[in-house]
Amino acid sequence: MSEGAAKKEEKPRRFQAIRGTRDLLPPETALWNRVEQTAHEVFGTFGFGEIRVPVFEATELFARSIGLETDVVSKEMYSIPDPIDGYERKLKFIEEELPKLDKRGDTLQAYLEEVQKEFEKYPEVEMLALRPEATASVCRAYIEHGMQQLPQPVKLYYMGPMFRRERPQKGRYRQFYQIGVEVLGGSDAPAIDAEVIEMVMTFFDRLELQGVQLDINSIGCRECRPKYVELLRAELLKVKDKLGPDSQRRIETNPLRVLDSKLESEQGIIATLPHIADHLCEACAAHYAAVKHQLEMRGVIYRENWRLVRGLDYYMRTTFEITAQGLGSQNAVCGGGRYDGLVELLGGPPTKGIGFAIGEDRLILSLQESGKAPAQQGRDVYIAWMGERAHATAIRAAKDLRKAGFSVELPPVEQKFGKALGQADKLGAKYALILGDNEVSEGLWTLKTLADGSQAKYTEPDLLEHLRKQKALSS
Ligand code: HAM
Numbered sequence: 001m002s003e004g005a006a007k008k009e010e011k012p013r014r015f016q017a018i019r020g021t022r023d024l025l026p027p028e029t030a031l032w033n034r035v036e037q038t039a040h041e042v043f044g045t046f047g048f049g050e051i052r053v054p055v056f057e058a059t060e061l062f063a064r065s066i067g068l069e070t071d072v073v074s075k076e077m078y079s080i081p082d083p084i085d086g087y088e089r090k091l092k093f094i095e096e097e098l099p100k101l102d103k104r105g106d107t108l109q110a111y112l113e114e115v116q117k118e119f120e121k122y123p124e125v126e127m128l129a130l131r132p133e134a135t136a137s138v139c140r141a142y143i144e145h146g147m148q149q150l151p152q153p154v155k156l157y158y159m160g161p162m163f164r165r166e167r168p169q170k171g172r173y174r175q176f177y178q179i180g181v182e183v184l185g186g187s188d189a190p191a192i193d194a195e196v197i198e199m200v201m202t203f204f205d206r207l208e209l210q211g212v213q214l215d216i217n218s219i220g221c222r223e224c225r226p227k228y229v230e231l232l233r234a235e236l237l238k239v240k241d242k243l244g245p246d247s248q249r250r251i252e253t254n255p256l257r258v259l260d261s262k263l264e265s266e267q268g269i270i271a272t273l274p275h276i277a278d279h280l281c282e283a284c285a286a287h288y289a290a291v292k293h294q295l296e297m298r299g300v301i302y303r304e305n306w307r308l309v310r311g312l313d314y315y316m317r318t319t320f321e322i323t324a325q326g327l328g329s330q331n332a333v334c335g336g337g338r339y340d341g342l343v344e345l346l347g348g349p350p351t352k353g354i355g356f357a358i359g360e361d362r363l364i365l366s367l368q369e370s371g372k373a374p375a376q377q378g379r380d381v382y383i384a385w386m387g388e389r390a391h392a393t394a395i396r397a398a399k400d401l402r403k404a405g406f407s408v409e410l411p412p413v414e415q416k417f418g419k420a421l422g423q424a425d426k427l428g429a430k431y432a433l434i435l436g437d438n439e440v441s442e443g444l445w446t447l448k449t450l451a452d453g454s455q456a457k458y459t460e461p462d463l464l465e466h467l468r469k470q471k472a473l474s475s
């Protein structure tokens with residue numbers, strides 16, 4: 001085969017975004033930015049500060065926090081072995097031990113054997129996972145940076161990509177984005193739960209999200225929940241044969257999750273199961289009642305949903321979920337709850353905690369479906385220039401206009417005016433600034449308003465003033 005023929009057969013692979021991931025493009029990204037900007041503003045008014053945590057962490061951090069039996073940990077994490085960490089630990093050991101060799105009076109052979117034995121104790125690899133959520137990471141950071149020394153509670157928010165190996169569908173991706181909030185430390189006063197919920201509702205309100213429905217529940221504490229879970233298990237065992245395989249398995253692993261089931265055939269059975277609200281201990285019942293009262297004081301409308309148990313193990317007491325319009329089956333735009341004890345579970349001091357995470361992809365989808373997405377932003381000014389002298393003036397004009405905050409398109413090569421105006425139109429420009437030899441030598445620039453085709457001449461300072469005034473009028 002000739003070299004030419006071999007080359008021809010080598011068809012370059014056409015790469016595509018990995019299943020469950022996607023590119024976010026303009027103009028949609030303008031909506032993402034608006035949503036994120038609104039989050040910064042609203043959360044700021046409630047006294048929250050932004051935290052940025054890494055995109056990957058030790059797999060064990062998530063396994064411990066979220067729970068081994070949960071779908072997220074048992075099926076959906078992107079976890080990879082990282083051998084370098086083990087290597088670094090060995091280096092550290094040698095660095096610490098080698099200087100002691102002189103004092104030991106040992107043979108080198110004996111020393112090396114001991115070192116070898118030490119090494120065998122270390123795992124060769126550490127498993128690292130792309131974060132499926134960020135609550136565990138924020139708790140890790142709280143402990144690592146001794147944030148319990150700060151005035152409590154510490155109020156933090158974050159935004160960024162999360163990764164779960166789920167079956168992709170509308171509103172469900174393998175790389176998705178969350179805007180989340182965590183309140184750590186201080187007391188577990190019901191007003192904190194209510195204020196966190198009030199904040200997310202304020203945020204949704206500001207964005208004019210449609211069809212917002214807040215569901216709340218209390219899933220009790222270490223005292224009362226195990227008793228309820230046992231009761232639930234006993235009740236479920238009585239009807240085991242009528243349940244599907246997933247729920248049958250969950251009777252053993254996590255009976256609460258049966259309440260999450262969406263299987264049509266199980267709904268009648270689930271409706272007959274005991275409600276956790278009737279089995280809360282006194283402290284949890286009082287806390288739940290106070291949270292509801294606090295929500296009412298804030299004018300937050302909620303619905304109690306006894307089946308709202310959430311899919312992550314760290315929750316206790318308050319849980320909540322918010323749904324919105326236009327999302328189909330994946331309609332939860334926000335989920336959260338209280339997780340007192342999680343920081344302690346991760347080796348930190350006893351710490352109260354509550355938070356939520358908004359699925360940003362779903363939030364955007366819902367805003368788009370209800371027509372709340374901004375229209376494509378066109379340029380303010382398209383500079384149609386012709387001739388070398390005009391080019392130099394055009395570059396200067398572009399610089400000045402951009403400095404004044406206008407969005408300017410400056411074509412890199414000369415175009416005939418007709419073509420330039422057509423291009424300005426396609427880009428949705430409001431004005432075309434026409435700069436030819438005449439304009440430059442007269443010092444009078446032609447500004448064409450593309451909506452009505454009207455044209456007028458301005459000196460440079462007058463033009464800037466005119467555009468400023470027009471912008472102020474339209475905003
Ligand atoms: P979560 O319920 O697992 O909670 O996720 C929160 C939100 O993230 C969901 O309501 C949904 O909007 C969005 N979401 C989850 N998975 C996907 C996916 N595959 N595709 C698109 N969106 C998704 C947590 O993550 C907790 N860390 C929330 C929290 C913070 N609780 C206390 N603090």
